[in-house]
Amino acid sequence: MRGRRSAIPTAAEEPGRYAVEMRGVHKAFGAVTVLDDVDLAVRRGEFVGLVGPSGAGKSTLLRLVNGMHTVERGSVRTLGTDPATCSRRGLRALRTKVGFAFQQFGLVGRLSAMENVLMGALATLRWPRYGVMSYPRALRVAALENLDRVGMADQRFQRCDTLSGGQQQRVAVARTLMQGPQLILADEPVASLDPASSALVLDILRRISREDDISVLCSLHQVELALANADRIVALRAGRVVLDEAADTLTADRLRTVYGTGDGTDG
Numbered sequence: 001m002r003g004r005r006s007a008i009p010t011a012a013e014e015p016g017r018y019a020v021e022m023r024g025v026h027k028a029f030g031a032v033t034v035l036d037d038v039d040l041a042v043r044r045g046e047f048v049g050l051v052g053p054s055g056a057g058k059s060t061l062l063r064l065v066n067g068m069h070t071v072e073r074g075s076v077r078t079l080g081t082d083p084a085t086c087s088r089r090g091l092r093a094l095r096t097k098v099g100f101a102f103q104q105f106g107l108v109g110r111l112s113a114m115e116n117v118l119m120g121a122l123a124t125l126r127w128p129r130y131g132v133m134s135y136p137r138a139l140r141v142a143a144l145e146n147l148d149r150v151g152m153a154d155q156r157f158q159r160c161d162t163l164s165g166g167q168q169q170r171v172a173v174a175r176t177l178m179q180g181p182q183l184i185l186a187d188e189p190v191a192s193l194d195p196a197s198s199a200l201v202l203d204i205l206r207r208i209s210r211e212d213d214i215s216v217l218c219s220l221h222q223v224e225l226a227l228a229n230a231d232r233i234v235a236l237r238a239g240r241v242v243l244d245e246a247a248d249t250l251t252a253d254r255l256r257t258v259y260g261t262g263d264g265t266d267g
């Protein structure tokens with residue numbers, strides 16, 4: 001632990017190097033410690049896969065990065081800002097630079113893919129909008145481009161509740177891109193998808209991360225998907241970081257030992 005901590009230059013030493021920087025983070029809910037002395041750094045443009053068994057603390061960690069939870073001890077910097085000490089306005093400003101992808105896609109089912117994507121730009125608009133044509137032309141062009149980037153331009157007029165799970169997650173990614181995020185937090189974005197759709201969604205996320213230099217911190221249960229898409233893997237077990245390595249030096253078997261099964265069972 002100590003060695004890894006000293007290996008991470010602080011934001012003060014290298015301003016702008018990290019999209020996420022956590023040091024010595026301790027988080028408890030009542031008497032239950034959920035994160036214990038966690039150090040984690042996500043470099044700008046890096047795709048970090050966060051793995052670990054159920055209850056290891058992955059979602060809690062992502063929520064700390066977003067300022068939805070606060071730490072008892074330690075520090076969190078998200079895009080150079082401590083979300084816990086931000087004013088409401090500051091937190092809102094920070095969150096416009098942070099995109100999300102969740103297991104539940106968070107789309108409005110009765111609206112079209114296009115309108116859902118446009119809703120990703122609502123924070124930049126003064127008034128609520130109803131219907132695609134009520135959005136400025138530049139945003140409609142951007143929404144179509146983002147749908148195209150996730151391979152969903154042809155389905156732009158389709159209601160989201162008639163799309164497959166994988167298609168819905170791709171629309172959700174396109175919606176997130178409307179914010180122009182510098183960081184995407186993804187909490188098990190493919191947990192409810194079949195293997196082919198899961199691979200496609202992660203491939204799209206990784207490609208967009210590289211093309212737009214967006215940092216991604218993505219919790220995943222599937223070891224192979226984490227290894228195939230992440231630059232680096234951070235593994236949590238019982239709230240502690242038990243592994244932090246470049247993905248290309250890791251094997252699936254070694255990573256599975258983190259889950260404590262060693263038999264190839266995820267989760």
Ligand SMILES: Nc1ncnc2c1ncn2[C@@H]1O[C@H](COP(=O)(O)OP(=O)(O)OP(=O)(O)O)[C@@H](O)[C@H]1O
Nearest residue numbers: 029032034052053054055056057058059060061219
């Ligand atoms: N708001 C909360 N209040 C109390 N306990 C919580 C709260 N949020 C999370 N926990 C507890 O913290 C622990 C870690 O939960 P968390 O959801 O972060 O794990 P996880 O690694 O994301 O699990 P999974 O892979 O199953 O989603 C669990 O024991 C959970 O019950």
